[in-house]
Amino acid sequence: MKFFVDSADIKEIRELNGLGLVDGVTTNPSLIMKSGGQMRDVIKEICGVVKSPVSAEVTATDYEGMVRQAGILGGIADNIAIKVPSTLDGFRACKALREQGRMVNVTLCFSATQALLAAKAGATFISPFIGRIDDMAEDGMAMVAEIRKIYDNYGFETQVLASSIRTVNHVKQAALLGADVATIPPATIRALSRHPLTDKGLEAFLADWEKTGQTID
Numbered sequence: 001m002k003f004f005v006d007s008a009d010i011k012e013i014r015e016l017n018g019l020g021l022v023d024g025v026t027t028n029p030s031l032i033m034k035s036g037g038q039m040r041d042v043i044k045e046i047c048g049v050v051k052s053p054v055s056a057e058v059t060a061t062d063y064e065g066m067v068r069q070a071g072i073l074g075g076i077a078d079n080i081a082i083k084v085p086s087t088l089d090g091f092r093a094c095k096a097l098r099e100q101g102r103m104v105n106v107t108l109c110f111s112a113t114q115a116l117l118a119a120k121a122g123a124t125f126i127s128p129f130i131g132r133i134d135d136m137a138e139d140g141m142a143m144v145a146e147i148r149k150i151y152d153n154y155g156f157e158t159q160v161l162a163s164s165i166r167t168v169n170h171v172k173q174a175a176l177l178g179a180d181v182a183t184i185p186p187a188t189i190r191a192l193s194r195h196p197l198t199d200k201g202l203e204a205f206l207a208d209w210e211k212t213g214q215t216i217d
């Protein structure tokens, strides 16, 4: 499973990249707002650090506008994946952008049928928003399972990019279901490594080691 960082915070991205935990980055207009920077500068800076796919989202809602903005965003770096929404114009733009050879991430996916349309449009990634469905007291992970099944039924190559991840359990469940990628907030990536028994065990080992009076180096 690939890990994308769901953030536009360059400091966090640099740090996690240094740990070898970054296979890509996803941004959206809200994350750009939180970064406080100009979108083009922020995306360019991220692409200076991460050479794998970096998603940048169009804000136009019509086909022509999406394709025009994709040209601008795609010009920032070679590893940009253009994010378009799960709408009829978005699917149309996805098809056109794929024909131009661009990577496309179809975002704001809340149903398996939207994911089916994205795959038929040749999307590189489909982003089902798990957390936002859970927020509605529904089951976001069930949607991921449906998408996985449909894609496997027909051999679609679109990668399932589990999105709107809020918890370590979301990451685990998405991995069990065979999501190709998870885009994860930095704090949740770090939380994946934590276990109280690891801390307790390490503490005990170090205490016993000190009692031996030995050193390794």
Ligand code: E4P
Binding pocket: 006, 026, 027, 028, 107, 127, 129, 131, 132, 163, 164, 165, 183
């Ligand atoms: C990813 O591409 C999405 O923009 C992101 O995962 C949305 O997450 P949120 O629902 O926590 O805002």
